[in-house]
Amino acid sequence: MGMGSTNQWDAEWEVSEELAHKLISSQFPQLASQSVQKLGYGWDNTVFLVGIEYVFRFPRREVAINRLRMEGKILPKLKDYCSIAYSLPLFFGEGDYNYPAPFLGYPYLSGEFPIGLTDKQRALSATTLAQFLKSLHAFPVQIAQENGVQYDHRNLIDIVMRKEKLHKFISDLALHFSKEEYRELSNYLEQLGTEKVKPKNVFLHGDLHFKNMLVDENGIVSGIIDWGDINIGHPACDLNVAYSFLPPDARSDFFKEYGDVDEETKILARLLAIYIPILIMMQAIDYKDEKLVAEAKAIIKRALAD
Incomplete structure (x- = not known):
């Protein structure tokens, strides 16, 4: 297992809390006063908690960009097909300040990851x-x-x-x-x-x-x-x-x-x-x-x- 920078899950660009805040507040002024806190990241996206109500996902790799655009189009159409709460996008952001990708904001879904359940x-x-x-x-x-x-x-x-x-x-x-x-x-x-x-x-x-x-x-x-x-x-x-x-x-x-x-x-x-x-x-x-x-x-x- 090669350690170091050749892993399939390494980011191609990082998104800081400052950059996320700048992008969010410039495009969604109603959120400008909210705190922006990094929650973590998956293979493709960095995730931020905005205030206490919203979560924003920013692609950290090229491959994630089209996926995110697709989510933006499809997820709103799933309303009648999803019997469990899901990530329904409410904010559709575009790249700016040298950040090259679109980004999405969703309602924050409460809950824990199912780790250690009986x-x-x-x-x-x-x-x-x-x-x-x-x-x-x-x-x-x-x-x-x-x-x-x-x-x-x-x-x-x-x-x-x-x-x-x-x-x-x-x-x-x-x-x-x-x-x-x-x-x-x-x-x-x-x-x-x-x-x-x-x-x-x-x-x-x-x-x-x-x-x-x-x-x-x-x-x-x-x-x-x-x-x-x-x-x-x-x-x-x-x-x-x-x-x-x-x-x-x-x-x-x-x-x-x-x-x-x-x-x-x-x-x-x-x-x-x-x-x-x-x-x-x-x-x-x-x-x-x-x-x-x-x-x-x-x-x-x-x-x-x-």
Whole structure:
């Protein structure tokens, strides 16, 4: 694992609190008196809390710019398709002061990331998550297409490619797994017979994992954030939450509510439920974030469990 500046999650430009404040107050004078506080960053965006009511996202990489423009167009159209509170953009900013990208402001959604929840707490969201995805996946693909939403840009249905990458990742990360964890992952990959799944096209959130979900004080999912990976593709991509978020005994409730799902879809959903936390784990190791590494490993364990 190369440390240093070649990582896929390094920023191409940084956004300071001063710059964010300048951009926000010059374009949205009604917010000029509000404090601007850096909340953190994902791979693609830096996020600021503005006052106590709004959150602003600023791209920190070139690739994030078109995604953000797309969010600006599509997210307002999802109002009737989202049964959980989500990042609905209210402020549409443009680059200025040598900052090269558009930016968006949303209402601040309260809640915590679902880190360290018990299985019992997780199970409480089975129906909520299933209803949310059933409704979201019913959003008309044609409208998404007309607004420039791309098709499966990560080629998620190619299981062979994911398997190869996972083999490499787990051998790179071998030192960070116990012998037993490593053996479980290897065995899982060995017995993964499916090579490709039939393409299916539905409208997707595209990046549904614990860093893009919020839960209330009871641990129930209450918000879905970071819609930068919206695409049209295989429902398994979002359905990974049945394996990554939910414990095994809550999955039948989830699928009962969501609707019938074929075996192939479940296989791909489970694979992605393992693949995504491995990526998060790699980033967390790089940032020496032990808590995040532990959460990622717990997710992998849950996704492997039946």
